[in-house]
Amino acid sequence: MTKKSLEPFLWTLFSAGGVLAALLIPIHLLLFGLAVPLGWAYPSYEHLLVLLRHPVTRVYLVLLCTLALFHGAHRFRYTLYDGLQIKHLNEVINVLCYGGAIVGSVLTVYLLWRIP
Amino acid sequence: MSQTPIYTEYHPRWYRRRTSTYWWLRRPSYLAFILRELSSLFVAWFVIFTLLQIHALKQGAESYQRFVDWSKNPVVLIVNIIALFFVVFHAITWFKLAPQAMVVRLHGKRVPAAWIAGPNYAAWAVASALVAWIVLGG
Amino acid sequence: MSDTITLHVARYRPEVETEPTFQEYQTPCRKDWVVLDALNYIKDKVDGTLSYRWSCRMGICGSCGMTVNGEPKLTCATFLTDYAPGPVRVEPLRNFPIVRDLVIEMxxxxxxxxxxxxxxxxxxxxxxxxxxxxxxxxxxxxxxxxxxxxxxxxxxxxxxxxxxxxxxxxxxxxxxxxxxxxxxxxxxxxxxxxxxxxxxxxxxxxxxxxxxxxxxxxxxxxxxxxxxxxxxxxxxxxxxxxxxxxx
The missing domain is CATH 1.10.1060.10 (Alpha-helical ferredoxin)
Structure with a gap:
């Protein structure tokens, strides 16, 4: 009965996303969330666009964003269970968490599919 | 598989305490746990922020400038500072717990935990430097 | 360091109480005493009605687990002096039904x-x-x-x-x-x-x-x-x- 459970698969996404999030999100946020708006760094628009056009960057961003989303969704689902004791809303929570991650992933792929 | 706990069927006098909804306030380590788990929200925020950035980049220089101006908004800035705090907390706890989840053996001997955590932190530093160099350099 | 210490011990007597209460006891606080020694002192000298489990008093049998100042501890391996000057709160293990005083249902x-x-x-x-x-x-x-x-x-x-x-x-x-x-x-x-x-x-x-x-x-x-x-x-x-x- 548990053989076809999705849990091992979701946990693998959670773990892979957790590794990527730990390695990469801090520097991304430091650069674009703090350094650029506060004027500590000035990466030019042209330079960033060249980067974004590169296929390796796009694959990198798709992997980072989708896995980070599934990591977040999985973890937040259990936070809701543990923190608020609302396990009886199981189905709603699953749809909201993983559904959100799927929508976000589709959006990421769509955005990075073609770069003008 | 697991039956209902058969505890109190014949023993109505056993005292059972229900776990409080605010159990995570009871001990500092529980609070640290729930904060670690809440980093998931800020990971999601980072993805939204990045998607907005990519969208702006695709629209052109003017649109990207508008995105940068928006990110200077104090509210956005404060959210990003809080998010940075949470994702760094996630990274530290993640690397710290990694040796517990994996066993590496060398010549039949278990590699000590510090040997697994150490390279994790080194990889973190290298990856961060690499991203910064690619984004800022050139 | 004072030579006595106060213990707040959780009591639950299902025949008289509907929920646990605390009872205060004074016990000697000797350097070589663990929390279990204090409980044994209470049982022998002060209040014979206190119920708790213990056996080997050397960290092998696993019987004397209790909540000491909010932390799950083996009371045979938890020194009183670490909690001086007190008071020390002793409760049954959390997450289990309580049968009586410090005794849980396992x-x-x-x-x-x-x-x-x-x-x-x-x-x-x-x-x-x-x-x-x-x-x-x-x-x-x-x-x-x-x-x-x-x-x-x-x-x-x-x-x-x-x-x-x-x-x-x-x-x-x-x-x-x-x-x-x-x-x-x-x-x-x-x-x-x-x-x-x-x-x-x-x-x-x-x-x-x-x-x-x-x-x-x-x-x-x-x-x-x-x-x-x-x-x-x-x-x-x-x-x-x-x-x-x-x-």
Missing amino acids: SDFMRKLVQVKPWIIRADEKPLSEGEYLQTPEELDEYKQFSMCINCMLCYAACPVYGLEPHFIGPAAIALAQRYNLDSRDQGARERMDLLSDHTGIWGCTFVGECTKACPKSVDPAAAIQRYKLKAALSWFKSFLLPRGAS
Whole structure:
């Protein structure tokens, strides 16, 4: 009965996303969330666009964003269970968490599919 | 598989305490746990922020400038500072717990935990430097 | 340092009370006394009605687990002087029903312990005449840490997941299952898998890590659970790629 459970698969996404999030999100946020708006760094628009056009960057961003989303969704689902004791809303929570991650992933792929 | 706990069927006098909804306030380590788990929200925020950035980049220089101006908004800035705090907390706890989840053996001997955590932190530093160099350099 | 200390001891007498209350006791605070010594002093000299479990008083039997100042502890290994000048709050282990005073009801744990089949399972038993199943020191090293469990249930008292979800098989039982799964003489990993890879098994655990901190024997149940998750994930992918005849 548990053989076809999705849990091992979701946990693998959670773990892979957790590794990527730990390695990469801090520097991304430091650069674009703090350094650029506060004027500590000035990466030019042209330079960033060249980067974004590169296929390796796009694959990198798709992997980072989708896995980070599934990591977040999985973890937040259990936070809701543990923190608020609302396990009886199981189905709603699953749809909201993983559904959100799927929508976000589709959006990421769509955005990075073609770069003008 | 697991039956209902058969505890109190014949023993109505056993005292059972229900776990409080605010159990995570009871001990500092529980609070640290729930904060670690809440980093998931800020990971999601980072993805939204990045998607907005990519969208702006695709629209052109003017649109990207508008995105940068928006990110200077104090509210956005404060959210990003809080998010940075949470994702760094996630990274530290993640690397710290990694040796517990994996066993590496060398010549039949278990590699000590510090040997697994150490390279994790080194990889973190290298990856961060690499991203910064690619984004800022050139 | 004062030579006496105050203990706030949880009392629950189901025939007179509907919920636990605290009772205050003064006991000597000697340098070589543990919390259990203070409780024995109360029982012998002050109040014979106090109920609690203990046996070996040397960290082997696993009977005297209680909550001391909010932390799950073996009271035989918790020195009074560490809490001086007091007061010390002594309560029964959390997450279990209370039978009386400091005595908790543990049959849920005992049942779970049996469910994970903590014994060596062989597919092919070899006859006695062929001798024992031999094991190298490396093979022993693989599981030895997980075999140190004394079933004191401190990890269950520390685990918020068990508190929230009583069906959760819990740290000690999963660690013990791993102890046998990792034993080179055992061939029962498959038999244990259905129970362990259920949502009340390893997937219920959110790696709070408190079980490992509470363990007086350095068993590290949290590690046992995470390693099993990794293994279960790998075998999931394997069975996905090779639907027939998967391991």
